[in-house]
Amino acid sequence: MLQDIILGVKYFFKGFSWLKNKQIGHFILIPLIINIILFCGMIFFAKHYFGMFVGWIDSFLPEWLYFLNWLLWIIFATAAYLVIVYTFVIFANMIASPFNSFLAEKVEALVSVEPTFADAGFSDFVKDIPRTIKRELRKLLYYLPLVCLFLILFIVPVVHVFAGILWFLFSAWMLAIQYLDYPFDNHKISFKQMKQRLGERRLLALSFGAMSLLASLVPIVNFVVIPVSVIGATLMWVEELQ
Numbered sequence: 001m002l003q004d005i006i007l008g009v010k011y012f013f014k015g016f017s018w019l020k021n022k023q024i025g026h027f028i029l030i031p032l033i034i035n036i037i038l039f040c041g042m043i044f045f046a047k048h049y050f051g052m053f054v055g056w057i058d059s060f061l062p063e064w065l066y067f068l069n070w071l072l073w074i075i076f077a078t079a080a081y082l083v084i085v086y087t088f089v090i091f092a093n094m095i096a097s098p099f100n101s102f103l104a105e106k107v108e109a110l111v112s113v114e115p116t117f118a119d120a121g122f123s124d125f126v127k128d129i130p131r132t133i134k135r136e137l138r139k140l141l142y143y144l145p146l147v148c149l150f151l152i153l154f155i156v157p158v159v160h161v162f163a164g165i166l167w168f169l170f171s172a173w174m175l176a177i178q179y180l181d182y183p184f185d186n187h188k189i190s191f192k193q194m195k196q197r198l199g200e201r202r203l204l205a206l207s208f209g210a211m212s213l214l215a216s217l218v219p220i221v222n223f224v225v226i227p228v229s230v231i232g233a234t235l236m237w238v239e240e241l242q
Contacts, residue, residue: 008207015232176209
């Protein structure tokens with residue numbers, strides 16, 4: 001049990017050590033550019049509308065409670081940042097999914113004793129785009145109903161006290177699925193089979209996903225968290241899951 005938790009953390013940090021590997025540098029570059037553009041765009045959007053949103057909330061406060069305005073800013077700023085980060089992760093992965101699959105393939109080719117994939121060219125990459133996007137949509141269909149369930153839990157008395165912890169665990173699980181799915185999908189393993197396999201090593205997956213989630217909250221680090229997570233997940237696949 002403890003060993004799987006430690007392994008999940010270890011594989012996440014292994015991803016950082018691979019960022020300087022020149023053999024995969026150009027496969028990291030495009031997802032990195034996508035991440036930076038998306039995140040800066042979302043920050044600009046949030047900055048533009050955040051003041052308007054808090055002003056709208058203020059309009060519901062009676063005058064004698066205006067001294068709570070500073071507290072509202074803190075609460076909503078924190079909540080907005082968490083929403084932005086998680087939205088950024090979802091959309092960045094959807095847009096960069098073909099490149100992430102290619103990155104996972106190249107990392108696996110470098111660490112495998114026997115070559116698993118042929119040396120794919122640009123035409124193979126283009127052919128895989130519809131399949132990878134379809135897989136991303138499959139993950140989204142799995143994710144959205146569960147998100148709706150958690151939104152309900154947040155407004156249920158008593159249960160809402162524990163909803164934050166459950167949301168963190170759920171988010172960690174979803175990020176583990178997000179990144180580990182790339183090597184699974186490269187081997188044409190179905191989404192259902194992938195979930196079953198991760199269910200057998202749930203603590204391994206959860207600890208890896210939790211590290212990815214926490215790193216996503218750190219400014220600057222969140223620019224590289226996607227390639228780092230893809231690399232770490234691929235290494236985990238090769239050494240623990242395949």
